[in-house]
Amino acid sequence: MSTSVSVAFEKARADGRAALVGYLPAGFPTVDGGIAALTAMVEAGCDVIEIGLPYSDPVMDGPTIQAAAQQALDAGVRTTDVLRTVEAVAATGTPTLVMTYWNPIERYGVERFAQALYDAGGAGLITPDLTPDFAPEWIAAADARDLDKVFLVAPSSTDERIALTTAASRGFVYATAVMGVTGARAATSDLAGPLVARTKRAIETTAPGLPVGVGIGVSDGAQAAEVASYADGVIVGSAFVRTLLDHPGDLDAARRALVALTEDLAQGVRS
Amino acid sequence: MTQYDADLHGWFGGAGSFGGRFMPEALIAALDELEIAWQKAMVDPAFVQEFEGMLQNYAGVPSMLYEAHRLSDHAGARILLKREDLNHTGAHKIRNVLGQALLTKRMGKTRVIAETGAGQHGVASATAAAYLGLDCTVYMGEVDTERQALNVARMQLLGAEVIPVKSGSRTLKDAINEALRDWVASVDHTAYLFGTAAGPHPFPSLVLSFVRSIGDEARRQCLDLTGRLPDAIAACVGGGSNAIGLFAGFLEDPEVAIYGFEAGGDGVETGRHAATIAAGSVGVLHGARTYVLQDEDGQTVESHSISAGLDYPGVGPQHAALAASGRASYFPVTDAEAMDAMALLARAEGIIPAIESAHAVAGALQIAPERQGQTILINLSGRGDKDMGTALDYFGLGTAGPSPVSEQGEEA
Numbered sequence: 147m148s149t150s151v152s153v154a155f156e157k158a159r160a161d162g163r164a165a166l167v168g169y170l171p172a173g174f175p176t177v178d179g180g181i182a183a184l185t186a187m188v189e190a191g192c193d194v195i196e197i198g199l200p201y202s203d204p205v206m207d208g209p210t211i212q213a214a215a216q217q218a219l220d221a222g223v224r225t226t227d228v229l230r231t232v233e234a235v236a237a238t239g240t241p242t243l244v245m246t247y248w249n250p251i252e253r254y255g256v257e258r259f260a261q262a263l264y265d266a267g268g269a270g271l272i273t274p275d276l277t278p279d280f281a282p283e284w285i286a287a288a289d290a291r292d293l294d295k296v297f298l299v300a301p302s303s304t305d306e307r308i309a310l311t312t313a314a315s316r317g318f319v320y321a322t323a324v325m326g327v328t329g330a331r332a333a334t335s336d337l338a339g340p341l342v343a344r345t346k347r348a349i350e351t352t353a354p355g356l357p358v359g360v361g362i363g364v365s366d367g368a369q370a371a372e373v374a375s376y377a378d379g380v381i382v383g384s385a386f387v388r389t390l391l392d393h394p395g396d397l398d399a400a401r402r403a404l405v406a407l408t409e410d411l412a413q414g415v416r417s
Numbered sequence: 418m419t420q421y422d423a424d425l426h427g428w429f430g431g432a433g434s435f436g437g438r439f440m441p442e443a444l445i446a447a448l449d450e451l452e453i454a455w456q457k458a459m460v461d462p463a464f465v466q467e468f469e470g471m472l473q474n475y476a477g478v479p480s481m482l483y484e485a486h487r488l489s490d491h492a493g494a495r496i497l498l499k500r501e502d503l504n505h506t507g508a509h510k511i512r513n514v515l516g517q518a519l520l521t522k523r524m525g526k527t528r529v530i531a532e533t534g535a536g537q538h539g540v541a542s543a544t545a546a547a548y549l550g551l552d553c554t555v556y557m558g559e560v561d562t563e564r565q566a567l568n569v570a571r572m573q574l575l576g577a578e579v580i581p582v583k584s585g586s587r588t589l590k591d592a593i594n595e596a597l598r599d600w601v602a603s604v605d606h607t608a609y610l611f612g613t614a615a616g617p618h619p620f621p622s623l624v625l626s627f628v629r630s631i632g633d634e635a636r637r638q639c640l641d642l643t644g645r646l647p648d649a650i651a652a653c654v655g656g657g658s659n660a661i662g663l664f665a666g667f668l669e670d671p672e673v674a675i676y677g678f679e680a681g682g683d684g685v686e687t688g689r690h691a692a693t694i695a696a697g698s699v700g701v702l703h704g705a706r707t708y709v710l711q712d713e714d715g716q717t718v719e720s721h722s723i724s725a726g727l728d729y730p731g732v733g734p735q736h737a738a739l740a741a742s743g744r745a746s747y748f749p750v751t752d753a754e755a756m757d758a759m760a761l762l763a764r765a766e767g768i769i770p771a772i773e774s775a776h777a778v779a780g781a782l783q784i785a786p787e788r789q790g791q792t793i794l795i796n797l798s799g800r801g802d803k804d805m806g807t808a809l810d811y812f813g814l815g816t817a818g819p820s821p822v823s824e825q826g827e828e829a
């Protein structure tokens with residue numbers, strides 16, 4: 147059975163806080179090492195997990211995530227390894243999404259992937275290079291199984307496109323609140339607040355109750371707290387990846403650092 | 418609009434078939450803005466006139482249609498060469514960049530970015546930027562900057578910044594990725610001059626609109642010269658801009674057979690090639706659904722070709738649709754066949770073609786036996802100056818004495 151991420155968002159909302167969404171690509175540093183890392187993030191306080199499907203041409207990713215995905219690909223990670231990772235993480239009871247560029251899904255077969263994801267207990271997909279207007283197959287396959295469809299909005303999106311995106315999304319809508327690729331940033335963006343406000347306005351009429359998650363290069367608890375003040379979810383990716391990259395070959399140290407980062411972020415979304 | 422054009426969403430060959438726009442939401446507004454500006458420009462006589470003026474007075478267009486008598490004797494067919502090699506900067510690419518750069522000015526943007534493999538599109542972009550007073554940044558795979566140092570120098574002399582791309586396979590596809598990453602962060606003041614008729618809608622149609630004069634000119638010139646249409650036309654296909662530019666002039670003439678020649682590298686059977694249509698499968702790459710060289714999991718596979726301009730694991734979606742519908746046929750030509758054709762054209766006609774274009778010549782020679790006495794029109798997309806380093810190594814040139822290139826090709 148798959149659990150929609152909306153369960154985690156509702157729980158966080160009931161606690162009067164934002165949800166913490168943590169990302170790592172599958173197969174990094176190894177498939178089992180990645181599962182261990184993600185499990186540690188769950189135990190230390192991530193409410194939702196995003197598992198990246200490593201892809202050869204990741205146009206929306208900055209150097210940190212590129213490096214991790216490349217390392218996974220060089221080690222031979224397969225789409226089936228991603229599904230295995232989903233299964234292991236979803237078994238913890240934490241809603242688990244796959245974040246993927248579109249071609250690997252087309253190649254696997256949209257229906258076939260949707261079913262495999264469902265069978266593995268995955269909640270759904272985040273699709274950074276697939277917008278709802280080019281996603282009829284995925285939307286049909288997801289709707290048939292009640293899988294989450296997390297589409298993205300950006301500061302450059304028109305109000306019309308934000309409405310189209312929120313109407314098509316399920317689980318949450320992902321606000322990329324900087325114009326640029328993924329990567330940790332020292333300062334938060336002044337584009338984020340206005341984007342979230344526009345998105346919430348669209349949600350009122352198109353998808354009442356849909357949470358807004360913000361991805362913006364958050365790397366510590368203080369930034370997480372700031373984003374949590376206006377968003378329903380704080381998405382953290384590059385900072386987790388960086389932590390693993392900084393501890394090559396020392397799984398224990400990496401795990402300790404991941405736990406410390408997660409706890410700091412979890413504190414942030416609660417302040 | 419014809420059945421061969423894209424629909425409103427950029428689909429060729431029917432909704433959901435080939436093309437479309439598989440892009441991050443952050444770039445959708447820019448693509449929409451570009452599409453609207455382009456459509457308005459194309460119906461604005463002032464824009465069209467300025468573009469045509471630039472082509473004529475600066476780029477040296479229309480290029481001539483040249484009857485290659487000695488090559489015709491060799492082939493047993495009447496061979497006409499569309500001399501895009503004589504354009505300013507040495508290839509058809511100048512048409513596309515002048516169109517896109519002029520559109521950039523019209524949109525009030527001040528900076529252009531481009532990707533380049535061999536450096537031809539980079540040089541053309543740097544040229545157009547210099548000509549129109551725009552800032553220019555070119556992304557080029559690190560491997561290619563080393564292979565094509567001379568073109569790096571040309572771009573720099575023209576005032577462009579060349580950024581070596583160190584990610585992925587460090588070649589053309591990664592240069593496109595990096596240019597897209599730049600564009601996401603700079604889109605308010607920067608235009609992306611896409612180098613071929615591929616990518617997300619509207620690029621395939623937009624690039625076609627700037628290069629279709631190749632086919633329109635060739636059609637008129639062929640009628641003037643021979644009194645009738647050619648029996649067959651041929652072009653090399655990398656991303657597909659020179660080919661689609663030629664093909665567009667003849668798509669609605671069913672009596673004209675259309676051939677695209679892809680890079681067969683070491684031979685399709687070796688796996689080291691760039692024959693995307695002949696040996697790839699349908700997938701999504703760089704924003705469009707098309708034929709892609711990919712593995713079982715949809716990871717892009719590296720392509721191989723002696724010609725950097727054809728060394729790309731994707732292809733423009735309109736070619737994918739033309740192949741699927743059977744209107745055009747696509748065949749691979751190996752490195753060795755292309756190099757033989759390069760030498761042959763040099764010896765027989767005194768024309769040194771780009772290695773890309775030599776693929777079209779080689780392909781045309783392969784279809785000639787079935788077309789004895791017929792007219793075959795070949796797009797000679799570029800000149801070979803940029804390829805002299807490769808030719809030097811390949812043929813063992815450069816030491817004084819008799820030519821080491823065998824005359825076999827010419828005698829055969």
Ligand SMILES: Cc1ncc(COP(=O)(O)O)c(C=O)c1O
Binds near residue numbers: 653654659726
């Ligand atoms: C001379 C020449 N011909 C052909 C090509 C291939 O591009 P396209 O398929 O877009 O025409 C290139 C690309 O660099 C080129 O330089």
